[in-house]
Amino acid sequence: MIQLIRGFKDILPGEVELWQHIEHRAAELLEDYGFREIRIPIMERTELFSRSIGDATDIVEKEMYTFPDRKGELITLRPEATASVVRAYIQHKMHAADPVRKFYTVGPMFRRERPQKGRYRQFYQINAEIFGVASPLADVQLIVLLDTLFERLEVPDVRAHINSLGCPDCRPRYREALVSYLRTVEDVLCADCRRRMTTNPLRVLDCKVPDCRQAMTGAPILADYLCDACRKDFETVKKQLEKLGINYEIDGRLVRGLDYYTRTTFEMQTGALGAQSAVAGGGRYDGLVKMLGGPAIPATGFAVGFDRLAEVCGLSAERFVRKPALFIAALGAPSQEIAFEWICRLGAAGIEAEMDFEDRSLKSQMKRADRLGADYVLMLGEQELSRGVALLRNMRTRDQEEIPIKAIVAGLIHRLQP
Ligand code: ATP
Ligand code: MG
Numbered sequence: 001m002i003q004l005i006r007g008f009k010d011i012l013p014g015e016v017e018l019w020q021h022i023e024h025r026a027a028e029l030l031e032d033y034g035f036r037e038i039r040i041p042i043m044e045r046t047e048l049f050s051r052s053i054g055d056a057t058d059i060v061e062k063e064m065y066t067f068p069d070r071k072g073e074l075i076t077l078r079p080e081a082t083a084s085v086v087r088a089y090i091q092h093k094m095h096a097a098d099p100v101r102k103f104y105t106v107g108p109m110f111r112r113e114r115p116q117k118g119r120y121r122q123f124y125q126i127n128a129e130i131f132g133v134a135s136p137l138a139d140v141q142l143i144v145l146l147d148t149l150f151e152r153l154e155v156p157d158v159r160a161h162i163n164s165l166g167c168p169d170c171r172p173r174y175r176e177a178l179v180s181y182l183r184t185v186e187d188v189l190c191a192d193c194r195r196r197m198t199t200n201p202l203r204v205l206d207c208k209v210p211d212c213r214q215a216m217t218g219a220p221i222l223a224d225y226l227c228d229a230c231r232k233d234f235e236t237v238k239k240q241l242e243k244l245g246i247n248y249e250i251d252g253r254l255v256r257g258l259d260y261y262t263r264t265t266f267e268m269q270t271g272a273l274g275a276q277s278a279v280a281g282g283g284r285y286d287g288l289v290k291m292l293g294g295p296a297i298p299a300t301g302f303a304v305g306f307d308r309l310a311e312v313c314g315l316s317a318e319r320f321v322r323k324p325a326l327f328i329a330a331l332g333a334p335s336q337e338i339a340f341e342w343i344c345r346l347g348a349a350g351i352e353a354e355m356d357f358e359d360r361s362l363k364s365q366m367k368r369a370d371r372l373g374a375d376y377v378l379m380l381g382e383q384e385l386s387r388g389v390a391l392l393r394n395m396r397t398r399d400q401e402e403i404p405i406k407a408i409v410a411g412l413i414h415r416l417q418p
Contacts, residue, residue, distance in 0.1 A: 007113070007121030017320035018310055019124075022153060023106055026126050026304070029149050030104040033141065035128055038103040040084040042110075046074040052083040052288055054259025056199035063111040077110035081127040082260075082285070082301055083292070089131055090294035099132030099297050106306070118276030124306035128282075131289070134298040136233045139264040139284055140240040142302050146268050146280050147246050149304075154314025155279065157271035159247050163254035164234040165202075166226050167262050168287070174225035175201055185215040205255045221252035230263055237264050260285040264300070272312045279312065280304040325416045326353040327369035329362060331381040339380055342409055349413045369395070376416065 004010065011019055027037070050060050065077040078084060085103055088094070094101055105127045113119055128145070130138045143160050150158045166174060182189070182197045182204060189197070190209045197204065205216060226234065241248050256265050265283030273279065282302025289297045326346065330339035339355050346353040354372055356365045362379070369377045379391040389402045403411060 005121070007115035009120060009122070014321060015310075015317050017322070018313065018315065018317035019306070021315065021320045022306070022309060022313060023126070025152055026106070026149055027104070029145065029152070030128060033102070033145050035102040035104040038085060038088060038105050039107075040078075040081065040088055040105060042078050042108060043075050044078060044084055044087070046076040048083050048087055048292070049076050049079060052086065052260055052292060053080070054200065056196070057203065057259055059111060063113055065110045065112060079109055079111045080303060081105050081107070081109065081125060082129060082288070082303070085127065085129050085301075086288055086292050086294070086299070090289065090292060095132065095289075095295060095297055099295075101131045102129070103131075104128045116276075118273060118305075118308050118311065120307060126304040126306055126309075127301065129299060129301035131299045132297050133300070134286070136236045136264060136284075137240065138300050139266070140237055140244070142282060142300060143241065143246060143248075143266055143268075144244055146302060146304070150268065150270075150279070150309075153309065155270055155272070155309070155312050156314060158279075159249055159269055160241065160266055161249050161251040161254050161269055162237065162241075162264065162266045163251050164223060164226055164230055164237075164263050165255065165261050165265050165283070166222055166230050170225055170227035170230055171222075171262075174220065174222050177220045177225065178202065178204075181219050185218075188212075188215045200259070202255050205253045216253065219253075223250070223252055233263055256281055256283060260288040260291070262286045266302075268304075270312050273308060276308060278305065279308050322352065323373035323375070324352040324354045325374065325418075326351065326376045326378060326412065327365075327372060327374035328353060328355040328378045328380065329365040329369065330355060331359070331362060331365075331379075332385075333359070335380040335382065335385055338385070338405075339378075342378075342412075345409045346412060346416075349409075351413060351416050378412070 046066050049064060053059050059079045064079055066074055069075050085105065089101065107124065108122050109125050110122050112121055115121060128142065147158065147160065165171065178201050179197060182201060186194060188211050190207065190212055193204045193207050193212050204212065254265055254267060261283045263284040267278045268280040269277040270279055280302055284300040286298040289295065289299055328339040328343060330336045336359055343353040343355050354374065356368060366377065375395055377393045377395060379393065384390050388405050390405055390408060391400055392403050393400045
C-alpha cells in the first residue's frame with residue numbers, strides 16, 4: 001500500500017469541520033478589519049524566496065522543496081506566503097492607485113523540517129499583510145486582530161511576545177556588539193551557529209540547541225541599541241497594546257526565521273502547545289517591497305500556523321460535524337426510484353437527505369440511518385406507496401406520522417429547513 005509522504009498529513013472529515021470553522025471565522029474577522037483575500041500560486045521561481053527570505057536562513061539553506069521543472073528552471077514549493085503576496089503587489093502595480101492595501105490568504109506551505117508534533121512538511125497558514133502604512137499602529141492592529149481571533153476560538157493562555165529588530169540604521173551597531181559577544185562563547189556554540197556568526201549572527205539568537213540557548217543568556221539585547229526612531233516606534237506599540245488590554249511580554253531574543261523583518265516583530269504563543277509554542281508570527285518588513293523590485297513601500301504582516309491553531313482551539317470539532325436531516329428508507333424498486341428523485345430535489349433545496357441504494361431490509365436501513373445520525377427517517381414501502389402516503393419518524397422522540405406523498409418534497413422542505 002502506498003502511504004503518505006513523511007511529514008505530510010490528511011485532514012479527514014470529523015476534523016476538517018473544525019478547520020472549516022476556523023477558516024471561516026478568520027476570514028470574517030479579517031474582512032471586518034478591512035483585509036481582502038488574495039490567492040497566490042503554491043509554486044514560484046526559487047529566486048523569489050532565496051532573495052526575500054535570505055540565503056543564510058534555515059528555510060532557504062535546508063528546508064525548501066526546490067526542483068528543476070522539465071525545462072530546467074528552478075522552482076520551489078512555497079515555504080511561506082509573504083514573498084508571493086509582495087510579488088503580486090508589485091507585478092500588478094497594486095500600489096499605483098493607493099499604496100495602502102490589506103490582503104489575506106490561506107493555504108498550504110512546504111518546509112522540509114524534521115517532522116514532530118506541531119511541525120509538518122506540508123502545513124497551513126493564514127496570512128495577513130498591510131502595505132503602505134509606516135505607522136506602528138498597523139503592527140498593533142495585527143496583534144489585536146490575532147488576539148481577538150484566538151479569543152473567539154477559545155485558545156487558552158495566549159500571550160503576545162514582542163521585540164524590535166531595529167532598522168538598517170541601528171542594526172549594524174547591534175550586529176557588531178553581538179558578533180564580539182559570540183566570539184567569547186564560540187566554543188560552546190553548535191556548528192550551525194559558528195557558521196551563522198559570519199553569515200547571519202542574529203539567527204544565533206533563534207537557535208533551539210540547548211547549549212546555544214544557554215550561551216546566549218548573556219548576549220547583548222537589541223532593545224539597548226535601537227535608534228531614536230525605532231525606540232519611539234516600539235514605545236508606541238507597547239503603549240497601544242497596554243491601552244487595548246493585550247497580554248504581552250517583551251522578548252529581547254525574538255528574531256524570527258526570515259531575514260526581511262525590521263522594527264516590530266511578534267509571536268503569539270500559548271502555553272497549551274508544549275515545545276512548538278508559537279501559533280503565529282509576524283512583524284514589519286519595510287525593505288522587502290523595494291528589494292523585490294517595487295517602490296519603497298513599508299509593510300507589515302503575520303502568519304498563523306493553522307495546524308497548531310486547530311490543535312489548541314478550545315472548540316470541539318464534533319460541534320461542527322454535519323448530519324443528514326433525513327434518511328429515506330425505501331423498500332422495493334418503485335419506492336427506491338421515487339426516493340431517489342426526492343433526495344435529489346431535497347439536496348438541491350439545501351436539505352441533506354440520504355438513502356440506501358442497495359434495497360436492503362428495513363432493519364438494516366434503519367441501522368444505517370441511526371449510524372448517520374439522521375434526525376428523521378421517511379419510510380416508503382409497497383403498502384405505503386399504494387395508499388399514497390409515507391411514514392415520517394422523528395428519530396429523537398420516536399414519534400411517527402403518515403404524510404401524503406402528494407407535494408411531499410415541498411412539505412419536507414418546509415418541515416426540515418434549519
Ligand atoms: P518556528 O519557530 O515554530 O519554526 P517559524 O518562525 O519558522 O516558527 P514562521 O515562518 O513565522 O514560523 O510561520 C508562522 C507560523 O507558522 C509559526 O508560528 C507556526 O505556528 C507555523 N509553522 C511554521 N512552521 C511550521 C511547520 N513546519 N509545521 C506546522 N506549523 C508551522
Ligand atoms: Mg521554523
